[in-house]
Amino acid sequence: MDFLDTYHLWADAHAFFEAPIIPGPAGTGDPLAEQTSAWDTRLSQETPNGSLMRSNALFDSLSGSGKLHLLHVTHALEEISKDGILYPSGGCLVGSIYCAPLTVTDNGYRMHNLGSYVLNKEAPAFLKKVGKPERTPTPLIFEISVPPQAYRGLAGVDYLRLGAIHLNIYSHLEYLLSKAERHQLRETIVSRTKNSAGFLALASAVAHQGAAVSSHSFLQLLDETIPRLPILGYIYFEALAEYLMLHSTSGRTRRAAEHGEFNNWLYKEMLFASFPHMAGKFDLAKFRPSPGDLDGLLTQVDATVDPAHAREYLVERISYLVAARLFTPGQIPEAWHHRRWEFDSLAAQLGPLLGHLIHRELRTFGRYPDFYFYFDQHKALQAWNYWNHMDIVVPFNGTIPKGEVGINPAYPDLEYRVWLAEQDAAGQLVPTEQLELTIAPRLVDIKYTLMRNNQWTTPTPSAA
Known part of the structure; x- marks a missing residue:
């Protein structure tokens, strides 16, 4: 499949949140066009919290300029620090460093409610479950420098739309069977x-x-x-x-x-x-x-x-x-x-x-589980190629703007700094030590992710 066709597949796998305000062309042949428009209106205008579909803190930060601050939670800092490399994982954000937004305050960084749940409830529950309650989840603060050419639109990857991509990738790799x-x-x-x-x-x-x-x-x-x-x-x-x-x-x-x-x-x-x-x-x-x-x-x-x-x-x-x-x-x-x-x-x-x-x-x-890593790596390469084409530095989960965001590990000249952080009495994060970590554009094998085992990376709530 050539780049143009792959581009179309990945474009279709993203939800463009600014698009519904632009009238679409008549006669598109989409039998669901009317229902799609009706759902957009129903969700955004006819529910108590529908205004957040279009106007929210995440979108404000993504469409702005300057620096973005993101929270990544790990419970394997020692292992990561040993090599100084942090690998992305698959899941709902395809192949990125799974994060939640942070807001700068006078005293540190206020966590998005998603990040506070992962750090204070979900990660400790997992460690207890796997018999390692002595380990403490570690918050890392990423400061991303947003380049002038970065995409200011709102294109979120929707993992429910990846079916055609999965079928296409399998058609290329099926002879491994x-x-x-x-x-x-x-x-x-x-x-x-x-x-x-x-x-x-x-x-x-x-x-x-x-x-x-x-x-x-x-x-x-x-x-x-x-x-x-x-x-x-x-x-x-x-x-x-x-x-x-x-x-x-x-x-x-x-x-x-x-x-x-x-x-x-x-x-x-x-x-x-x-x-x-x-x-x-x-x-x-x-x-x-x-x-x-x-x-x-x-x-x-x-x-x-x-x-x-x-x-x-x-x-x-x-x-x-x-x-x-x-x-x-x-x-x-x-x-x-x-x-x-x-x-x-x-x-x-x-x-x-x-x-x-x-x-x-x-x-x-x-025998395919031995090759499954390459299937998802192939998918990640396509996603990174599309994101780089669009200059998307920080992808987000486009099923609904929950607050799930990632860092594109393959973005050229990605500029970032990383700090170890602690949580203060008010629940805010305070940076304590700058770390020398490198984000590598290579998926961590799924057997090493917290989804499957107990090493290396953060849980991914909606992994596809």
């Missing part, structure tokens, strides 16, 4: 999809035809389908997290909004309340809170949200995301019972879904 293994993988993917046609057809009917369905039936079928289509666990999590952040009116949420921040504690608490074993080891493919327990979970996390309203929202939002992120753009799969259940035929209409399934399957498929 034997002919028998390739056949087995294709058959596995087709079988998973075929046996999930009931849910896919239902979501398509809701999204494209406005079909009415009870939330109980929808969520029950979703729950049954997630084990076959793990990407649905990610979509479910993102839709539920989005709902909580947009609709909560709690005191913590209001205080976060005063700082221009979504309340990230909501989805963190939701995740660990329902799956406490996921502390520091996110596996959203297994995110499937029991439909019967959903109301109680929502009430436990935030009593200000309405569970009945949340369920109806989830039916519509998940259906839209399935159609928009898992179906080939422009396609409306119909006549499900007449479908040819063959890989190439399905790829024409469900290409992104197949890409997500392949990406997930390869983690445990035959």
